Amino acid sequence: MTEPLPTGPAGSTTEVVDRVRETGAVAILRLREHGSDVAVGQALLRGGLVVMEVTLDHPDGVDSLRRLAAELPEPALVGAGTVTTVAQVTAAAEAGARFCVSPHTDPVVIAAALDAGLEPLPGAATPTEVAAARAAGARLIKLFPAGPLGLGYLRALRGPFHDVTFVPTGGIRHDEVDGWLRGGAVAVGLGSDLVPPRPGAADLSGIEERARTVARLVRVARTPED
Known part of the structure; x- marks a missing residue:
């Protein structure tokens, strides 16, 4: 019998896990120009993508995260990406x-996220890393880098880890989402193919349209075949 996954402290939450599952995609904002961050978030929402990750590998990342968290309406769910230290969790x-x-999988970072009431989503590429992430308390695991590893790798990994909630990320196009979901992913992380690193006003309609494509493909993947 599989042991139940840890629930984490109050506020860490089942709501985050459920929202990621429901949406089927995490929009990654790995921005190098943050002036249009809220407008990008609004375009993603209009397109049907509500879960957004702002990476912290840029000096303006935290401020951008703060703006999106404060200004986007429900049901937007905003998190931090490229989190590698306890200080970044804080x-x-x-x-x-x-x-x-x-x-990557770092039990110290996972523990810090849980202690802060945040849902950790550590990266893992091997069975050992997947097992370590689960043991540390992760309920969502980012298969990374998923694109180079391939859909066949996800399927093979799900043999011994059939009950793990994988979110493949890295090198996946927005129009490939349905294949990964059918292959066993609960959601897919989408980066620069969805949101360019230096988005401007002229990019917003394209971002919204790509988001709509993703939302449609999620519905298609989850429609039972006759």
């Missing part, structure tokens, strides 16, 4: 993040 929590995504 900064993310203070900025209003609801979850923390990491490129």
